[in-house]
Amino acid sequence: YDNAIKSAVRPGDVVLDIGTGSGLLAMLAVRAGASHVYACESVGIIAQKGREIITANQLSDRITIVGKRSTDLVPGSDLPAKADVLISEIVDRNLVGEGIIPTLEHALMVLVKPDARILPQSGQLFIRAFECAELHATYNVDEVAGFDVSLFNEFSPCGSSTLINLGGYILNPLSEPLLAFDFCFTKPDFAANEKTIEIRGSRPGMLHGLVAWFQLCVDDSNTIDNSPWRPGNHWSHEVCLLKAPRPLKPGETVHVQVTHDMKTFSFEMVET
Template identity: 40%
Template sequence: MSEMADQASSLLRTPSEPGGASGVFSDIARRSVPRWHFAMLNDTERNDALVTALGKAIPPGASVLDIGSGSGLLAMAAARAGAGRVITCEMNPLLAEVARQVVDAHGLSDVVTVIGKPSTRLEVGQDLEAPVDVLVSEIVDCGLIGEGLLPAVRHAREHLLSPDGIMLPSAARLHGRLVTSDAVLKLNQVTTAGGFDVSLMNALATRGHFPVRLDTWPHRFMSDAACVLEFDLVRDALTPGERVVSLPATADGEAHALAVWFELDMGGGITLCNSPENTSSHWMQGWVPLEKPIPVKAGETVSVRLRWSDFALSASA
């Protein structure tokens, strides 16, 4: 265990005192552990779907690698589903220690091992006895790839998963619609404030996608929904790239962005989706700003160049 994880273990068991060490630890934890973990763990639809998918897919006695421990939920679900051995990795040392304690509290430490490092640093023969039978990698953000799904799966598929291993999810699709919204545009763009021109701040605007819960902001869709990107996580190269997407416009006006959401294929007919209609999902939708607004006219087809890196989506005419 690392020195930081060792300190975390001690402080997690220490009652909080104002100004004391555990109080300082709590402040650090609040800064380093994203708040979305709480919304995620309270997302019943997500949790039930993943637990059910693991129960259907994991063969009795199988070895499992879970990328992104979080609270340890999926690792424990894999153990409960009949896995003989579960390795779960978490790059955040505070979360890794929490996961260890949660797993231990459930009496599953003999099956589940939590490793405090990213999956890309795991090695067979050191962290894993052999390539695993099942890979679980539910590390997705509003736009699918922002948490590093592509590089993590690329590496694990080559170095950590057996050639005939099972992958969850096995495929992912990204759907999108052209959208206009002055309200959301102002979340990432400025002109004047208090009578001063502050437009130079736009040099710091987000170029890639960011999360927006569409139903909380006035907006208008400018096209029908379409599948704009698709990944076969078992076979595709999963490298950065770009493609031209054709979207039939449904309204006249100016498109500001491509609103996107994902669909994960977890096998057995089970999918996870954060579409705008699924307002109960803790995942928001992805807002992919267009480099420049695109004038559109109903009935015409609009071509958008969608680019993806290992961690971000971007779009232009």
């Protein structure tokens, strides 16, 4: 974000920072040359702490934190002039769960200039097939102490996507990453979508599930992602474990239904 902000912000710019939290991105914008940053934070205790941090860094004359959602900002009052630059980092594990799409759609129409520079510029959701017997066994039960309790698997999340912390598990990828959705954050042309995509096996193994992650393109040169294969990744992930694992050969395909309603994202395998 620091590199992208340095490239986007020009001396004298008015910047809008949505979901400022600690105020870090706002302070980076001031350092990059912004004349003033209007930062909104809807959680009262967080907004107050952000103000304290801004004051501690002697930037309270350059940064104003407004304790509101950006969709509640009043142009001409909370935001004296439309912004030259829009900055936000309101993403969750599935990119869209913190409302980045409707939030940016409103901001682009109401709060920023027509030629405003937008950070981040786009975001993508990817899905990949994997093998991990240990993970699958964690969410399935067969025999315990000599008794068959497999009927309890009716309550297992297998078969649909669910949040799983993958820490400690080693996922063996069986396909290349496949793009599920691509969101452009610089144009307010968003719409819910549902479609079926085809994942093709790239190496042999036992298909235990599918995992999703996002890539955030802050600008053309700077990206952030929460891929489960990225070292040091701390995010939980949306995972769809198969009810009945099966072999996957190179070139073999599986069909996956992917859905987003601009606030949630889910996926599941489709039997063909």
